[in-house]
Amino acid sequence: MKKIVVIGLGNTLMSDEGVGIHLLHRLKARASGFPGVDFVDLGASGLRLVHALAGRKRAILLDCARMGETPGTIRRFTPEEVRTGKKLPGFSLHEGDVLQAIALSRTLGECPESIVVFGIQP
Numbered sequence: 001m002k003k004i005v006v007i008g009l010g011n012t013l014m015s016d017e018g019v020g021i022h023l024l025h026r027l028k029a030r031a032s033g034f035p036g037v038d039f040v041d042l043g044a045s046g047l048r049l050v051h052a053l054a055g056r057k058r059a060i061l062l063d064c065a066r067m068g069e070t071p072g073t074i075r076r077f078t079p080e081e082v083r084t085g086k087k088l089p090g091f092s093l094h095e096g097d098v099l100q101a102i103a104l105s106r107t108l109g110e111c112p113e114s115i116v117v118f119g120i121q122p
Contacts, residue, residue: 065119
């Protein structure tokens with residue numbers, strides 16, 4: 001396991017919602033230029049994010065983000081700057097909130113020192 005991970009999130013079956021996955025695969029095609037980085041496609045996997053973060057020093061998350069911007073706009077956030085609009089009844093293995101997964105990772109003492117989220121406006 002490498003200390004830096006780039007994680008693509010989203011659902012490619014829902015059009016623009018899969019932009020994080022598409023971007024991840026483009027970056028992964030150039031992985032030889034980033035020998036110290038793992039590229040992980042988590043799709044809409046919910047709590048698998050907690051495991052993908054464990055043992056890492058840094059994490060970069062790529063995801064669709066509704067920011068009221070022009071489609072294709074990319075913004076960089078820390079988890080503390082992100083506000084979620086999801087309403088979930090609790091933790092689910094099939095659907096999850098990125099912020100809840102990061103909070104759980106922190107509670108377990110397995111969260112990377114640095115997490116950056118790149119949100120792409122659909």
